[in-house]
Amino acid sequence: MCRIYGHFGGHVPDDRLRAVARLQRHGGPDAQTHHGADTWALGNNRLAIVDLDHGEQPYTLGDSIHVVFNGEIYNHRELRERLRGFGYTFTDHCDGSILPALYHRYGTDFPEHLDGMFAVAVVDLRAEPKLVLATDEAGMKPLYYHQDPSTGTLSFSSELPALLSMPGVDRSVWTEGLDSYLSTKTPFGERTMFAAVRVLPRAATAEFTERSGLRVHRRTPAPADVETGDLNQAGERLREVLSREVGRLRLGDVPVSAITSGGLDSSLVTALLAPGVPDLHSFNIAYRGDWPFDEREYARAVAEYAGTNYHQVESDPEDFPDLLDEVVWHLGQPNADPITISTYVLFRAVHDAGFKVAVTGDAADEMFGGYGRMRQALRDGSDWADRYVESLAAVPRGLRERLYTAEYRDHLRRQGTASERIKHDLLADGRDRLEAITELEVDERLPAYHLRRVDHLSMASSVEVRLPFCQPEVTRLARGLPRDLRIRGDEGKRALYAAAKGRLPDSVLNRSKQPFTLPITSMLTEGNKLLEFARQTLSPDEVAGDGRLDPRAVGELIDHQAAEPTDEKALAVWSLMIHQVWIRRMGAGTGAHRELAEETV
Template sequence: MCGIAAIYAGKKTGPDLAAACGRMIATLRHRGPDQSGVYCDPSVGLAHARLSIIDLTTGGQPIHNEDQTVWIVYNGEVFNYLELRQDLESRGHHFYTHTDTEVIVHSYEEKGIECLKDFNGQFAFALWDTKKQRLFLARDRVGICPLFYAQNDGVYVVASEIKALIASKILPKPEIDPFALDQVFTLWTTLPGATIFKNIYEVKPGHALIIDTNTHREHRYWDIPYAAPDEHSPAPLEDLCEQVLALLMNATKLRLRADVPVGSYLSGGLDSSGITALIARHFNTNVQTFAIRFQEHDFDEGEYQNEMVAHLKVQHREIEAGNELIAESVPAVVWHAEKPLLRTAPVPMFLLSRFVQQQGIKVVCTGEGADEVFGGYDIFREALVKRFIARQPQSAIRPVLLEQLYPQIFKNDRQKAAFRNFILHNSSDVENPLYSHLIRWENTSRIKQFFSKELADGIGAYSTVAQCMQLLPENFNQRDTLSKAQYLEDAIFLSNYLLSSQGDRMAMAHSLEIRPPYLDHRLFEFMSRVSPQWKVLGINEKHLLKKVFKDVLPSSITQRTKHPYRAPIQPSFLKAIQSGYVRELLSVQELEKNKFFDHTKVHALLKKIEAGVSTSETEGMALMGLISTQLLHEQFVENFSYPDGLSVHWDMCFDRRKTLMSN
């Protein structure tokens, strides 16, 4: 992966494009420490920070077509580039590098923006068509690679991360958006297209943006696939499993294409164990694997990791995410995530990428996306079970199913009884299209009680949940329960939280590219045509995937209880609250200054945490939300800065400002 930046001035004059490009790319060097390059003409600047993975010698960017009328800066990978290149060469295109980047340029010449449909990969790019004088931005289907934009009076700035937009000095001072805070404090993330800052946007997954004549328009080229029951595959389960395995093998093989070694994350769960096993058995017996261990026993999966290592005999290394280390790392994590966080789970991913970078590895395959594609989340099973119970509300047996969903949470009979009698009692609204997620969102929303009066007034009557309703495709409520829950999870959570705050942003903080084979769009599309009953059978999640891995993984891994990946919150921050940076960050003075939170309530919470009696998930989310919002304001609004001395020396420089003007 890499970092990209672009400025479109069109007919406007004003900014020194090369200088602004330099400031922008200087903030993105963690994404691409190997090389940098720039292209400028009177209307546009394109800049690139390169992490060299394919074609190490001649792959520097920007890259152009034969007559230098099309230019691109690009972050990511088009994995099927070798096949596409062959076809393009047979149509007469000439290549001057061995990169996938150049394949995009020629595909665009051939097909225009429709070329996006040919790409199998994870990418974000800015392509400048000098003849049409238009800037073409695009992002991969599911949104693995980030791409942000903003405009000021028709001058657009575009970049892989928000910090580069701010560093351009083309925008007014950023402001945190109260509506976006309401979204994060409900959904754990902002909604697609939005960011935590006012007037700064993200290109949505599966979308392109065309900028010309100092305005822009959006174009969707892909949506999360859904198939009605009459379009479901009639094939028996065994055949479906064979086809999924074949697709997954190919998806993994494509993701091993690189001119540097590719490692693998190994959490000990089904998803990453499956991918690692496919790599070790079929493609690279010496694959290097990496894992996180936790100081807190409840979060640790070491036992299963060790079992997989013994099973596959891979070269395995691990780090421990200790409680204090988690708290200390949060400021850096927020700087990279660029949004408030309600969980500490991104922190260990940040620590792991640093460790992997130290081992000299630039690329890893990961298990992300299996839960979304194959139906793995508890919330999916919960929705199915609640619907099942709602059909026979008096049944004493049916609720027992729910307890089986949460063995980690319901450790004793008292908790089970409370949960059964209260939560079920409260789950009546089965016809609501957001049914599967409403309880989670309502629970999370409880942390808004810490909002200050000023912030609550700023939010006013705005409702995040009402806006979620606007996202839903036509005839959404006719879909089955699982498909509806999956759509919400994929549209709201997958790209905006999992693949960014816990994915790309934590990995690229240390120049590490993640490649998740489960998110190959061919698998996504294939699984949409598989009947929901094979995804979650009864309450057995990812039933089909477990069957696929029956002969690949030990039964102790395929049959283990699902362990949701989480990291501790209250225990991690205990010391930082008593005497560390959190004490300062959440002081009355700091809280009063930013006016996001009510200091009386915040201090009541801190007192409870210091006393060691706060164990609830909600209070943990509140604490992390408070800390990360305050940090974000400090880092991006109040005192925005990035290390000095990062002024860019361009390895490649195409300055066409004068030549073109004199033409």
């Protein structure tokens, strides 16, 4: 596991490259290296997991192929043996060292042979020199990039703050980004909150040359071909596949731990992991004090059932305002999920306990139909897409429009909104309703909202997260299940519950689903430090800065939350607060005030 960065075209001095490396050192504290020439460079910050004494990047093949990579390749042993049969030789056992030979053999089709999570950058100096970038099927490992057509250069990195430190990268924000963020809790697709920065989508291979520019190709995963039978047979098949994939994720030369929230997904992963990991340690996060949605009793029950060493991590809500700067900086752009604070604190505790690897149950809801909004969409009538899109929002549409200035509302009417685009995509071509929803959840929401949060906030503490539910065999099985085995009426994740039957305590299997999140409705009340922090952060002078939010409307929202707390108002206040912290922390020159003013002239 690593952090990577680099550029192709133009020239970046060594001192600037070292500065980029320093900004990502938390994700790769074990070694920092870069290599290049006048017009290109590849760099790496290493978190040593496999073959600890070797694995210096960039990996090379002769003088013409150079590779850096972030992630883990679980089938690297099989690939190494195959490549040896073609005459390639290797000097170590690192998973990434097979990449130059794999690229040499298969060209830009090389990602199709990889089983793992990865973001890869290849500089190929044969014929016309080019840069090749690739991401894994699920989008577990992010890769941000900035292209400057005027100079014929492309810069990239694993994290946004590092990319922004590259020469020539513009920090101006995407004007419509505020509405996109409030509509979906973080920008979906390839957009970021920065106008000139994109993120490579999942299952993508990109080629860049100075003459042709950037071309991005989306790889199409193999179609699902699943014989599942009835519910019990589907559960047995899923348990078999998931057990095998969890076993593969034990790969490495460092101890592996588990994150156990107490819900079905992480509990099942913990139970399947424990038999193959002697002395497995499991971690759960809770909050100091008496707050709703405490799940520690379920996590402890799973630990006792599976025989793990249980770690109860407690976070103090009094510390949250002080943590927000760090969390927002590591994320690089706003994410409205309050769980970001908990995630950051949890992985800091995993690191402090001496672990570099943690296995989690993330992504099961998207794959197997676990969200209530999915079930509701299948029950709704012709307006289902409107209600579904609204369910994604941090701030409901009516409240968003009241919070915006008149100029910003007019701008959005002219430019269109993220909600309108998502609704159009859901209804396109008369697709099956569940398949349209699942495609959006897996292709856009999961990488942007969920996986980047987990990746950035775990690597902030030098911890690598592994996700069995994102493994290709698991996702193909999930996508191949008939609707009835995923969702029926009010029941979701039916095949997954069947797979867990007899493998978890009844208290966990039979509990009602609840979101694991920060209880911000209770915390954003009078007498709590978080409310006072919100008032300071969203003061009229701060809010008025870029012309998109009405300071009076924002102040009234905070006052209404303090007087009559509700989940809707609390999340709206939280989301606006996170956005304002992001503007301040990232030094984002919004430019929105100028753009809106020019439109009214």
